[in-house]
Amino acid sequence: MGYAVLKSAAPFTLHIRCENCLRDSFKVVEMPVGDDVPRDADELIESVFLEKIPFRCRPCDSVIGRLVGISGGGDPYAY
């Protein structure tokens, strides 16, 4: 199914830590196709896509999460 890769960017995996209960969770984000779609983690961080991604911690229902790492897309990236 190699042709599917050409149609859409690779999905990113966001690693998010809940600010309330400090549990780590992750969220897979499928990128839409377009000229201004981020192709690697650095571009994703600088883009507006992150601001549109909702977060809700399942165990404690907090909506405040801190991004602790991103994988997928281009090279793995963490900070």
Ligand SMILES: [Zn+2]
């Ligand atoms: Zn939580």
